[in-house]
Amino acid sequence: xxxxxxxxxxxxxxxxxxxxxxxxxxxxxxxxxxxxxxxxxxxxxxxxxxxxxxxxxxxxxxxxxxxxxxxxxxxxxxxxxxxxxxxxxxxxxxxxxxxxxxxxxxxxxxxxxxxxxxxxxxxxxxxxxxxxxxxxxxxxxxxxxxxxxxxxxxxxxxxxxxxxxxxxxxxxxxxxxxxxxxxxxx
Numbered sequence: 161x162x163x164x165x166x167x168x169x170x171x172x173x174x175x176x177x178x179x180x181x182x183x184x185x186x187x188x189x190x191x192x193x194x195x196x197x198x199x200x201x202x203x204x205x206x207x208x209x210x211x212x213x214x215x216x217x218x219x220x221x222x223x224x225x226x227x228x229x230x231x232x233x234x235x236x237x238x239x240x241x242x243x244x245x246x247x248x249x250x251x252x253x254x255x256x257x258x259x260x261x262x263x264x265x266x267x268x269x270x271x272x273x274x275x276x277x278x279x280x281x282x283x284x285x286x287x288x289x290x291x292x293x294x295x296x297x298x299x300x301x302x303x304x305x306x307x308x309x310x311x312x313x314x315x316x317x318x319x320x321x322x323x324x325x326x327x328x329x330x331x332x333x334x335x336x337x338x339x340x341x342x343x344x345x346x
Contacts, residue, residue: 169227169276169277169280170232170276171232171272171273171275171276172232172272173231173232173233173267173268173269173272174229174230174231174232174238174269174272174273174276175229175230175232175276176227176228176229176230176241176273176276176277176280177227177228177230178225178226178227178228179215179218179226179227179228179240180228181215183228183237183240184208184211184212184214184215186228186237186240186260187206187211187214187240187260188206188207188208188211189260190240190258190260191205191206191211192205192206193260195262196258196260196262197322199295199298199300199301200256200258200295222246223244223245223246223247224242224243224244224245224246225242225243225246225280225285226240226242227240227241227242227277228240228241229241229257229259229269229270229273231264231269236261237261238259238260238261238264238269239257239258239259239260239261239264239269239270239273240256240257240258240260241255241256241257241258241273241274241276241277242255242256242277243255243277243280243281243285243290244256246285246287250288250289251286251287251288251289252287252288252289252290252291253281253285253287253289253290253291254290254291254292254293255274255277255278255281255290255291255292256292257270257273257274257277257304259273265300266300270304271304271307271308274304274305274308275308275343278290278308278309278334278339279339279343279345282336282339282340283345287336288335288336289333289334289335289336290310290333290334291313291331291332291333292305292310292331292332292333293316293319293329293330293331293332294329294330294332295320295322295327295329295330296315296320296327296328296329296330297327302330302332305332306332308334309334309338309339309342309343310332310333310334311332311333311334311338312330312331312332313331313332313333314331315328315329315330315331316328316329316331
């Protein structure tokens with residue numbers, strides 16, 4: 161399991177840095193890959209112009225924090241990790257971790273990035289609850305979220321339409337005390 165390092169948003173294998181405009185080349189590539197799109201719940205590809213609008217829109221959104229996931233050894237961009245729909249009065253946020261580079265999946269990079277982002281959300285942003293909706297047919301994704309401490313809490317039946325079919329969303333969450341216990345931070 162990923163160990164939290166003393167460096168801010170930095171682990172043993174990966175680190176997170178804020179999203180920059182030049183990262184759009186990666187995001188557009190990942191959002192235009194049909195397999196990746198299906199697994200993350202996106203419904204349409206992204207043009208360069210749409211990518212530009214997306215970047216400008218999220219830069220203005222105080223309800224989110226967007227990071228890129230990079231390998232420590234060569235600074236290669238491999239994915240994206242975000243806090244979404246942050247609502248401070250309730251101390252809740254949603255989270256997303258995408259390893260867009262297929263050759264980097266299944267190597268523990270996403271788990272480490274997820275732990276780093278949760279540590280930021282709970283330890284620095286003072287959130288109490290983080291939630292996620294996972295496409296029901298994404299068995300690897302569900303296993304990933306469970307591995308890093310999320311618990312299933314419900315199903316949005318037929319909540320996602322992709323490739324001529326409706327699919328469930330599996331709703332999951334983790335609370336700050338569950339995170340601290342799992343990663344020995346109490």
